[in-house]
Amino acid sequence: MPLDNENVQVLQQKREQRRQEIQNQTYLGRQQQQWQQERDVLTQRAEEVNSRLEQGIPVQWKQVNGVMTLERRKASYSERKALQNEKSLLEAKQETREQLRQRRSSLSDTAARLGLAPEGADQEAMEKKLLSKERKHLQASLADIKAREKYMLFQAGTKQAKLWAQAQCQQERVDAAAHYALMMPVGSVERRRAMAVKENEQIKLNKLNKKLKMEKMPQGPERENAEKTFARHEKFDAMKKLVGAFKKANPLSREEAVYRDERDDKTYVNKGRAFFGGTKPMYIFEDSQGQEFLYKEAINCVGFEKTQGALVTEAASKLQQKLCGDDHSIPASAVRVNGKIVGSLQKKVDSWREGDPGLPPPDLFKWQQDPDETLNADTPQMEEIRTGLLREHVLDWLLCNFDTKGENFLFDRRGNLVSFDKEASFSHLSDKDAQDMSYDYVPHSNDTIYNVIFRRYAQGLQKLDLTKTEQFVEQVESMSEQEYMEQFLPMLEEKYGRDTRKYHENYQKILDRKTQLREKYRAFYQKLLDERRENLRKLGKADDTQDARNSDFLR
Structure with missing residues (x-):
């Protein structure tokens, strides 16, 4: 529930914490500590970047003569270029923060002249004067940023250089606004406005x-698709802004908002805006154990309320866990405030990064834009990925989800393939072309990664062991109707009402996708095998479809 509605106890605790902070540490001391922490983070990253430029990219730890040694490889040209760009950015950030620190040094002089009290109400009074001083420093900083931006834009010779200059200066504005917001009293109107x-x-x-x-x-x-997506999202953002002017703000869509889930008695705190693409605002929430979650508002792409979207996300997560298991699923739930659905919370899963176990996984978004031989490699990793994509296709077919572009998949820190963003599920449940499997049905603005893979398989260009699908079909068939449909009931009731004609019609359509699953796959795969055999013949290659044809699954 939101902090400003019913969670008075949380607010009181925050005020008490604020009072304790004032007693235990001076205002300037807290600011000094914050600056020190930020400086240490930037310094550590700068040292890491320099190490990679000078010594190479870390690969793995190896034991040599009883000593653990970090093996490195020489950075490629593109990697060195990226590292050099990051080095320049870090140096600019360090310089900017030092300038801000120097501007704020007058706070120490002010505190000395005022005889800053160590604790209590006098401390609060002194802080008000210091905050007033800080507002003037903020205004001066913004004026400096504006002047510097004007000069940098004048010096920039290309569009890319101009955008880089604008982004650098805008980052400084974000930093200045963030520091100023953190100086406002916790729970105050001023702090909320600054946030x-x-x-x-x-x-x-x-x-x-x-x-x-x-x-x-x-x-x-890739660029053409990115430009189209950006233009489309710009239109959606403009419409959301217009719609937002006539409706009440989402109670959890602000930094430091607090939500308590009464179902598991957990409390989550909003840490700020998240930017991971998509058309809806997202925020990062954190629970008491430090686990992060992504909060997405229950609206459509233009800002109107769409509560069933959060319920679809919750239902899809439950089915994903049953079919794919814990290693390939993301927990998610609908969020209710005062009985009303306002959004969804989904566990934040970090993507694989350099230094994590295993080999680097492929970028499925880039692969879909420009398919190559990457997924055809005869390695255990690629075989597992191909099987994983067949598993995910079973899940998305059951959910009638065709918003399955490559960017809606990730590989977690252990290299496990996971799909996400199932909010579009069942939106085409009644479409005629959504009743049978194919590789040319595209109801959304982007093609699906499954269409690309199956099309390439039919053309004789992509390796796939279609018989691997049977194990996932059997998992679905082993579920009773009650077990399978229980996760979809809240969604159906929210959208159609309890025990209505529409409710029963759509209940049956969802169930049919389960009961007809084997039949649909058999028809689709037999068509793929026929096309592949013919295309392999045209390419002068041997027919490799016989084993699949003779399998019990497709016979």
């Missing part, structure tokens, strides 16, 4: 970073 200003600055920065990323892309399918 909102910071979020708006972050949104501007995110758009600039997207433009800069697109400008760096070479001409081709």
